[in-house]
Structures are given as C-alpha cells and as structure tokens.
Amino acid sequence: MDLGLSGKAVLVTGGSGLLGSAIVRRLATEGAVPIIHYRSRVAAAHALADDTGGFALQASLLVESEVDALIERAVESAGPLTGVVANAGGWPGPPVQTRNLTLERWRTTLDQNLTVAFLTARAYLKHVREVGHGSLVFVGSAAAHFGEDGYADYAAAKSAVTHGLVRTLAREIVESAPHGRVNAVSPTWVPPSAHAEAAAEQRLKRALATVPLGRPATSRDVASVVAWLLSDAVAGYVTGEVIQVTGGMSGKILPRPSGEG
Numbered sequence: 387m388d389l390g391l392s393g394k395a396v397l398v399t400g401g402s403g404l405l406g407s408a409i410v411r412r413l414a415t416e417g418a419v420p421i422i423h424y425r426s427r428v429a430a431a432h433a434l435a436d437d438t439g440g441f442a443l444q445a446s447l448l449v450e451s452e453v454d455a456l457i458e459r460a461v462e463s464a465g466p467l468t469g470v471v472a473n474a475g476g477w478p479g480p481p482v483q484t485r486n487l488t489l490e491r492w493r494t495t496l497d498q499n500l501t502v503a504f505l506t507a508r509a510y511l512k513h514v515r516e517v518g519h520g521s522l523v524f525v526g527s528a529a530a531h532f533g534e535d536g537y538a539d540y541a542a543a544k545s546a547v548t549h550g551l552v553r554t555l556a557r558e559i560v561e562s563a564p565h566g567r568v569n570a571v572s573p574t575w576v577p578p579s580a581h582a583e584a585a586a587e588q589r590l591k592r593a594l595a596t597v598p599l600g601r602p603a604t605s606r607d608v609a610s611v612v613a614w615l616l617s618d619a620v621a622g623y624v625t626g627e628v629i630q631v632t633g634g635m636s637g638k639i640l641p642r643p644s645g646e647g
C-alpha cells in the first residue's frame with residue numbers, strides 16, 4: 387500500500403533510540419526523507435542518517451530555543467515538514483510507590499515526557515501555520531491507559547499527552563491547516579532484545595498476562611502504525627485518535643502485596 391510519503395520530509399524526535407530508529411527505517415522504506423533528532427547518541431544518529439538518506443540533528447528538547455531551532459534546521463535540511471513524530475521520552479527508572487515518590491522525580495518525569503512533547507508540538511505547529519499542512523504523531527504508552535504500578539509519574543505524563551494534548555491539538559491544528567491531523571500511538575512494552583534477563587522475563591510474564599496476542603510489541607509493530615497515521619493518503623480522515631499497539635491488552639495484573647516499598 388502506497389502511503390504517499392515518498393520524498394516527504396518527516397522529523398522523528400529521539401530518532402536514534404529503540405523505537406525511534408525503527409520508525410525512521412520504516413519511513414525510509416516508504417521513500418520519506420527522515421530527519422533524525424538526537425540528544426546524545428551522536429554516532430548512532432549519523433549512522434542511521436547515512437543508512438536511510440536522511441539528516442541527523444542534535445537538540446535538547448527541554449530548551450525552548452533549541453526545539454524551535456530544530457524545526458528550522460530540519461526545514462533548511464529537507465524542506466517543509468510533512469510530519470513530525472514526537473517520540474522522545476524517558477522511562478523514569480526503578481518502580482516507586484506513589485507514597486514514596488519524590489517531587490524531584492515527578493517533575494523530571496513530567497519534563498521528560500510531557501514538556502518535551504509540548505515543546506515539540508508547539509514548535510511544529512508554528513511551522514504548520516506557515517505551510518498550511520501537517521501531521522503530528524505522539525508516542526504515548528500503554529501506561530496511559532491501564533496505569534503502571536510504581537510509575538504514577540510516567541502514566542500521568544503519558545496520559546496527558548495521549549488524551550489532553552492529542553484531543554486539543556487535533557482541534558487547534560485545523561485553524562492553521564484545514565487537513566492537519568494530530569494522533570498518537572500507545573505501545574505496550576517493547577523489550578530491547580530477545581535475550582531478556584531473568585528479571586525482565588518475570589516482567590514480561592506479568593506484562594503479557596492480559597494480552598490476547600501473547601507476545602510483547604516489537605519496534606516494527608509500533609513503526610508501521612506510526613507510518614500509517616502520518617500518511618494523509620491512508621489516514622487522512624483520522625485525527626484526535628490514540629491507537630493502542632498492545633496486542634489487545636485489557637489490563638494489568640495487580641502488584642503483589644509484598645511489592646516495592
């Protein structure tokens with residue numbers, strides 16, 4: 387199926403990470419020109435750009451001027467942006483029950499996931515206003531829909547993105563671009579490799595307890611839905627939506643009573 391993305395410039399934030407790189411590669415197979423944003427993975431981002439015929443651009447997505455400049459530099463490199471995938475985000479680390487969650491971690495997690503998404507969207511929407519078209523796809527998380535024990539900060543940040551931001555921006559974008567669209571994907575856990583450690587295997591078992599398809603997501607599962615959502619040709623009448631890439635997950639099993647502090 388032709389997604390109509392050939393020759394189109396698409397920026398992927400966090401484009402050299404686990405999901406970001408799969409999204410970049412998928413877009414490249416559709417003929418798109420990927421712009422790979424990175425923060426610290428310089429070598430990986432440039433190698434991916436070489437592989438895919440794209441461009442690698444560095445920015446901290448928590449510095450307003452850098453985010454605005456990223457969009458400008460992306461346009462200078464590849465021309466008007468057909469879409470942006472706001473994929474960059476940060477997993478907060480070990481689980482912490484909310485009664486013990488520090489304000490510092492709460493703020494960091496909201497910054498890493500919600501503020502980064504907001505600043506990326508704000509910068510891109512200015513460009514959308516100039517060019518009169520655009521498609522924005524956020525990467526959320528299953529945690530936004532089902533909660534995640536030990537991760538109230540992450541679940542709250544991701545649900546703010548996939549619910550509040552997506553629905554509001556889908557309404558606002560059409561003031562600048564009549565056919566502009568804003569959507570999100572919410573993946574379940576994507577294990578980094580097939581060689582999961584013992585602890586990860588335990589986590590996998592728990593994560594899959596309510597998943598009818600019986601396996602975790604792969605980065606390719608996520609990337610193909612992102613590419614589909616970006617495409618006006620196939621998803622041109624889809625906006626304000628969140629697609630769960632969760633194998634049909636219907637919930638999460640409850641934590642053990644003796645769980646983390």
Ligand SMILES: NC(=O)c1ccc[n+]([C@@H]2O[C@H](COP(=O)([O-])OP(=O)(O)OC[C@H]3O[C@@H](n4cnc5c(N)ncnc54)[C@H](OP(=O)(O)O)[C@@H]3O)[C@@H](O)[C@H]2O)c1
Nearest residue numbers: 400403404405424425426427446447473474475527575576
């Ligand atoms: N992997 C999963 O199981 C999973 C499941 C559900 C949702 N997600 C979501 O999917 C997205 C990608 O996750 P991933 O697993 O691919 O993680 P990852 O490999 O760590 O990639 C995250 C990327 O975001 C970038 N980034 C984070 N904070 C940034 C900031 N403040 N400024 C600039 N760049 C920043 C990082 O850049 P550098 O590395 O260059 O520093 C990194 O490339 C995230 O939004 C995550 O929450 C992941």
